Amino acid sequence: MQKITLIATAAMGLEGIVGQELRDLGYENVQVENSRAIFEATPADIPRVNLWLRSADRVKLLVGKFNAYSFDELFEETKALPWEKFITEDGEFPVVGKSKKSKLYSVPDCQAIVKKAIVERMKQKYGIANRLEETGAFYRVEVDINKDEAWLTIDTSGAGLHKRGYRVGQGEAPLKETLAAALVQVTNWRGGAPFVDLFCGSGTIPIEAALIGQNIAPGFNREFASEQWSFVSDRQWEEAFQEAEDKAEYDKPIDITGMDIDPKMIEISKKNALEAGLGELVSFKQMQARDFKPRDKGGYIISNPPYGERIGDRKEVEETYRQLGGVMKDHPTWSVYLLTAHPQFEKIYGTTATKKRKLFNGFIETTYYQFFGKK
Structure with missing residues (x-):
């Protein structure tokens, strides 16, 4: 089965708790860093961790990471990544971004370059001459550059995991x-x-x-962006929901x-x-x-x-x-x-x-x- 790397993001101070949650779910070699826990998984784990993680903000799929000191490097390295493994020919993939302590500090420029690189890669791999339709499933791509290292991910969760679906009312400053x-x-x-x-x-x-x-x-009564993705099968979602029920x-x-x-x-x-x-x-x-x-x-x-x-x-x-x-x-x-x-x-x-x-x-x-x- 295809091996992938997943990142469970968390508020500062909660990453250790999320790391322990992942170990309790049976994942090994969980690497805990500032505001995230990184672990090896398979596509079948995308439904599972989205359903079960209680203290994580989101689950992101790591497509690739590399050093980028120029816009040319950002473009070429992004284009070299296997986007077609995850995003379908008609997939909708807006690009969001952030940059910290890096030479490439203009976030709008970084977003535009990453978008252009993915488009070029997709057109090449799918044999498309004209523009991509982007009428299908939703894939939110993020470029996160920190100290000149770029991490490119796709958000599997959709709405943040804190949105369990039960909050019909709240006070002035509700606790997440x-x-x-x-x-x-x-x-x-x-x-x-x-x-x-x-x-x-x-x-x-x-x-x-x-x-x-x-x-x-905690995610039993909500929906996730990756439920619409073709590389995570309906059967894998059904099995994850059945495990939660059992x-x-x-x-x-x-x-x-x-x-x-x-x-x-x-x-x-x-x-x-x-x-x-x-x-x-x-x-x-x-x-x-x-x-x-x-x-x-x-x-x-x-x-x-x-x-x-x-x-x-x-x-x-x-x-x-x-x-x-x-x-x-x-x-x-x-x-x-x-x-x-x-x-x-x-x-x-x-x-x-x-x-x-x-x-x-x-x-x-x-x-x-x-x-x-x-x-």
Whole structure:
């Protein structure tokens, strides 16, 4: 079977989590770099990883990479790549690009040259004298030049993988589904203990936790660009969806609660959970974090609380942190995981984290504070 190289891209700080996801899926020799994990695969793996990866942004097919110091080199090296193996004669292939710390810094020029080179290659290989029709399947080509090394890829995902298809409503600054999944994956919670999100917003963390708890593939209810590609067969897609169906543990009992002070967000959360097919699995209730009183032992709190970035909100947010820290001191068997950008969080919360991890929530640099419960 044809060997290909795939790249799972990720937000900064999540690439290690994506690399571990790939290893857990059975892929070997996974190479983790800044914002991406690279691995060898086959066309049959394109459906599989798109369906299963929880924390990756996209899955891209690497067509080739080379050094390019001039536009002539960029053209000739691009033209030498086997585009016809992937793009059909009538394929639509817009070219997007980026360039960083490179001699070829004009992105529009790089895009135009790559497009021209692919067109020349395709016309030559398919024996076409006139212009290409580009009325068929969609192939988004990207030229990414960094320190004069050009990587040419085709996006297999289409819409970003964070678009699971269940979000029918959201708040002002919703947490990306991929980051929410990563927050759960960093912990060792896999469904066997009570799970609470005290600041659930539109319900993203509880919903992603439910998908993880029942081993439901996050891409099960959406479409992908590569479903239209001829070199990934319908049978391969059917087998990938069947594997996802077979591995789902729909009957596994899980105890997940999402709480928020805003009743509107609770209603939105319920609608999103319903859309995800998890309406009966996840409970949502309007409640202030400081009023939370754990009844069970050994539970997990995983939350993305307000950061207090607006001056007027800071005192209220800090008081919430302080009160929550006081509540959880009385429940040492609970593990608490909180993502915030507040620089004095540990001091206000009143406890030093067992472990910390730098993550980006959009463009905001945050810290994921992890307080492990006592067994």
